[in-house]
Amino acid sequence: MFELLGIPPQALFGQLLLGLINGAFYAMLSLGLAVIFGMLNVINFTHGAQYMMGAFAAWLMLTILDIPFWVALVLAPLVVGLFGIVLEKVLLKRIYHLDHLYGFLLTFGLALVIEGLFQWKWGSSGAPYPSPIPGGTNLGFMFLPTYRGFVVVAALVICLVTWYGIERTKFGAYLRAATENPTLVRAFGINVPRLITLTYGLGVGLAALAGVLAAPIQQVSALMGVNLVLVVFAVVVIGGMGSIMGSIVTGFGLGLVEGLTKVFYPPASNTVIFVVMAIVLLVKPAGLFGQTK
Amino acid sequence: MVPVMAETLLKVDGLQAWYGESHILHGVGFEIGHGELVTLLGRNGAGKTTTLKSVMGIVEKRTGSVTFEGRQLVGHPSNEIARLGIAYCPEERGIFSSLNVEENLLLPPVVKPGGMSLAEIYQLFPNLEERRRSQGTKLSGGEQQMLAIGRILRTGAPLLLLDEPTEGLAPVIVQRIGDIIRQLKSRGFTILLVEQNFHFAATVADRHYVMEDGRVVDMIASADVQQNIGKLQAYLGV
Numbered sequence: 001m002f003e004l005l006g007i008p009p010q011a012l013f014g015q016l017l018l019g020l021i022n023g024a025f026y027a028m029l030s031l032g033l034a035v036i037f038g039m040l041n042v043i044n045f046t047h048g049a050q051y052m053m054g055a056f057a058a059w060l061m062l063t064i065l066d067i068p069f070w071v072a073l074v075l076a077p078l079v080v081g082l083f084g085i086v087l088e089k090v091l092l093k094r095i096y097h098l099d100h101l102y103g104f105l106l107t108f109g110l111a112l113v114i115e116g117l118f119q120w121k122w123g124s125s126g127a128p129y130p131s132p133i134p135g136g137t138n139l140g141f142m143f144l145p146t147y148r149g150f151v152v153v154a155a156l157v158i159c160l161v162t163w164y165g166i167e168r169t170k171f172g173a174y175l176r177a178a179t180e181n182p183t184l185v186r187a188f189g190i191n192v193p194r195l196i197t198l199t200y201g202l203g204v205g206l207a208a209l210a211g212v213l214a215a216p217i218q219q220v221s222a223l224m225g226v227n228l229v230l231v232v233f234a235v236v237v238i239g240g241m242g243s244i245m246g247s248i249v250t251g252f253g254l255g256l257v258e259g260l261t262k263v264f265y266p267p268a269s270n271t272v273i274f275v276v277m278a279i280v281l282l283v284k285p286a287g288l289f290g291q292t293k
Numbered sequence: 294m295v296p297v298m299a300e301t302l303l304k305v306d307g308l309q310a311w312y313g314e315s316h317i318l319h320g321v322g323f324e325i326g327h328g329e330l331v332t333l334l335g336r337n338g339a340g341k342t343t344t345l346k347s348v349m350g351i352v353e354k355r356t357g358s359v360t361f362e363g364r365q366l367v368g369h370p371s372n373e374i375a376r377l378g379i380a381y382c383p384e385e386r387g388i389f390s391s392l393n394v395e396e397n398l399l400l401p402p403v404v405k406p407g408g409m410s411l412a413e414i415y416q417l418f419p420n421l422e423e424r425r426r427s428q429g430t431k432l433s434g435g436e437q438q439m440l441a442i443g444r445i446l447r448t449g450a451p452l453l454l455l456d457e458p459t460e461g462l463a464p465v466i467v468q469r470i471g472d473i474i475r476q477l478k479s480r481g482f483t484i485l486l487v488e489q490n491f492h493f494a495a496t497v498a499d500r501h502y503v504m505e506d507g508r509v510v511d512m513i514a515s516a517d518v519q520q521n522i523g524k525l526q527a528y529l530g531v
Contacts, residue, residue, distance in 0.1 A: 170399070176391040177400055184387040187349050188401035189375030189448070 023255020054211025084204025240290020
């Protein structure tokens with residue numbers, strides 16, 4: 001067996017897999033944030049809470065209604081996405097003409113309220129969600145739990161489908177055009193306010209989908225999105241606000257960077273992403289894939 | 294000779310419009326018949342562009358009456374107005390940089406049957422076909438103008454609002470745009486054209502409305518332009 005700088009391969013590949021899984025969640029969440037920011041010009045601080053709601057929806061569906069994971073994987077994002085649509089129609093659409101600060105205050109406040117309510121009802125200790133595909137494979141250099149492998153592949157597929165939808169379809173062309181010049185797109189006969197509502201629902205649904213995927217890996221708890229969303233915002237800043245491919249590449253990339261840091265210098269693993277963010281902001285203020293507006 | 298007015302397609306009456314606190318239009322009135330090509334002439338700031346935007350429903354506030362095929366447009370959002378069959382080509386052209394040429398062309402949805410096909414549009418603007426995969430904003434000014442006009446021909450809208458299509462273009466391109474506008478008229482499009490370039494306008498239009506300080510102050514048929522040249526020059530300050 002080979003050794004790398006005195007690191008046993010099990011530890012190295014184990015951490016790389018963990019990094020890849022974290023990166024998968026970073027990518028899915030920052031993708032939703034990028035889509036929402038591009039269209040609404042609102043930084044959605046409720047994203048972590050909506051991720052948590054996705055996990056909770058799946059857990060409640062299983063424990064109360066006996067709905068299996070694979071059904072919840074479709075159903076939970078729909079329910080939470082619908083909640084996002086209501087949120088947009090009732091609250092968010094009132095603040096588009098105001099400064100960014102109001103969008104921040106509203107979505108941040110909403111996250112606190114939502115997480116507070118879930119904590120009040122279900123506590124914060126968390127509930128387990130059984131793995132839908134138990135077991136794993138011994139790859140020789142490491143043990144790969146089947147479900148975790150599935151999450152990485154599923155996240156990749158979700159990211160690529162979203163990218164394709166935005167960059168290669170008619171609906172995506174409307175989105176891109178409306179991001180640039182909503183007034184003109186509307187004057188061509190497209191109902192831009194409805195497009196904005198749908199986009200928010202889509203971004204929120206994406207967060208919830210990530211939440212469902214996370215449920216069997218993490219404990220389902222009211223505060224599961226709090227820390228994650230901080231890292232995801234760093235990912236978005238590094239990748240460049242509003243860039244779709246940037247979010248995907250940066251999400252997976254930073255997950256791996258974090259994993260490697262855990263192997264080679266564990267004390268820095270919690271801060272490495274923020275250090276990268278500071279450096280990127282110094283060198284390329286618009287982010288790695290961002291364009292200055 | 295006074296041109297015989299065809300059946301009225303667009304009728305604007307007592308139209309007022311505001312941007313924030315500033316009151317731009319103070320009661321604009323004019324009408325266009327089916328198949329006519331009419332221009333709005335006037336100095337900078339007379340309210341020509343605002344008139345087009347008010348017809349289209351993209352000013353902050355407007356009152357008065359704009360009817361299209363007898364239907365009232367004031368009070369309706371721009372996406373509904375477009376669906377009735379009015380297509381708008383803005384002064385700044387509005388080419389989307391995140392879309393390539395063909396995506397730009399295909400962006401405005403078809404609102405009525407009878408629009409031109411993509412092939413017909415490429416026949417009219419061969420340059421656009423050559424550059425169909427280029428980013429929209431990488432085109433030259435003239436090509437961007439052709440793209441901005443071309444993309445509203447697919448929609449089937451019978452009324453085109455063109456805002457200064459010749460602005461900032463070389464004379465040879467202006468001539469080309471003139472040819473195209475005449476072709477569009479002969480295809481049966483009704484066109485409301487805003488122009489600064491009076492000499493250009495005189496070569497393509499049936500009639501001219503002259504605007505001053507947010508009002509229409511005069512109407513001159515193209516046939517009568519020579520007799521009224523002094524008056525026109527005074528209006529336009531040339």
